[in-house]
Amino acid sequence: MTAIEQTEAARPRGTRLPRRARRNQLLGAAQEVFVAQGYHAAAMDDIAERAGVSKPVLYQHFPGKLDLYLALLDQHCESLLQSVRTALASTSDNKLRVAATMDAYFAYVEDEGGAFRLVFESDLTNEAAVRERVDRVTLQCAEAICEVIAEDTGLPSDEAMLLAVGLGGYSQVVARYWLASGSTVPRDKAVQLLTSLAWRGIAGFPLHGTEGH
Missing domain, CATH: 1.10.357.10 (Tetracycline Repressor, domain 2)
Structure with a gap:
């Protein structure tokens, strides 16, 4: 089980992560996708799915794929x-x-x-x-x-x-x-x-x- 999955399993359903925790979760998901696929093959859809969030939530924290990559x-x-x-x-x-x-x-x-x-x-x-x-x-x-x-x-x-x-x-x-x-x-x-x-x-x-x- 990855750190993302452990976090999600431990968090009660229906609760919202604090902004910093959500950002860290998204970075963790993005790292897994970028490492596995490379930048060019990775898609924001893949990252959102890996993190278990909607694309709008992902875009609230990172305006684009390059922003996410540079943050990592x-x-x-x-x-x-x-x-x-x-x-x-x-x-x-x-x-x-x-x-x-x-x-x-x-x-x-x-x-x-x-x-x-x-x-x-x-x-x-x-x-x-x-x-x-x-x-x-x-x-x-x-x-x-x-x-x-x-x-x-x-x-x-x-x-x-x-x-x-x-x-x-x-x-x-x-x-x-x-x-x-x-x-x-x-x-x-x-x-x-x-x-x-x-x-x-x-x-x-x-x-x-x-x-x-």
Whole structure:
């Protein structure tokens, strides 16, 4: 039973959901439809039916399909960014930071709702508003990683940013491959392997103000 079905089953018949709860319900239904069908094949009728509401109710909250898609994209881009920031702040040990950040991407991709597909595998990237959001969260995640690299290594910001973009892109691409391929490697082992590979590279830059690594 999905979260939508559980909510509906628990709610007494004849009652109305508060506006925020209804909006969240509609977003949940839309996510299921968009992930399963893609943006272009999805229809507002499908989303309304999935949510168990009439189309007028759906349009009261979201004027159109693109508005609904962008609201979901905003929600899940923010979720990814917060996960990366939390991972970076979780420890002062840099190797553990690399592992935590890798795991943040793997956890995001592995989430059963499949929201990462809206961010990393959207069929609507030719839409300027979608492209802008995807580019922005990619940049913001890289900036968060860059800040740590620059602080610890003393590298110029543009050099640290190149490393940060590389680490972020490496993490999400491999995590998506791991999921899509149905790899038998457990998530913790996959993160350990990738952390070892990444750490061998990033550890080659000495800590700022020290002679050692």
